[in-house]
Amino acid sequence: MAAALDAFVEFGYHGANTRDIARRCGLSVPGLYYHYATKQDMLVAILDYVMTDILARSRAAIADGRSPAERFALLVECQTLFHAARRDLGFIGSSELRSLEEANVGSNRRLRRESKQLFDNEVTAGIASGEFRCDDPKAASRAVVGLCTGLPLWFRTDGPQSPREVAAQYAGFALQLVGYTGSSSKLLRALKIGEAPFER
Incomplete structure (x- = not known):
């Protein structure tokens, strides 16, 4: 799967070919087909x-929060760290969804809805608790998801910011988007947002 990921990042799904992927992982083409019957199967496995x-990471992050605002900030940190520290996976996850054949779209779409729902749940709960003030919670939640998933399009590991620095910055942006009524900087410090290393 790692060889297919590298090829998809370098050439795009449609530009990559199975012979090159097989070479990258030290297999013959028939040997590669033993593990994955088609290039589409490789893409499905990656996505x-x-x-x-x-x-899994998002649910673990949420479990550490005691309030909607805490869970929301931890969720943003988690997804930002993933998309920055595992940039290639995040990039393919965002850019090659369009390359899925119709028969393979449903499962991935369901998983994406579940991920989006985690954000929706905390924004809705935060409004109910008075921690957030937001006229359009669905739009705010969608914007925050877009911030996280868009990271691989520009983030570089050799750039001026580390994944942890971006995670802290984005958590602050996200709290502003949902109208957090408390002190964002105080909350982020209390949760140590941007201090935890990304565990691969």
């Missing part, structure tokens, strides 16, 4: 892995 991993 499903991306969403399954993000969901």
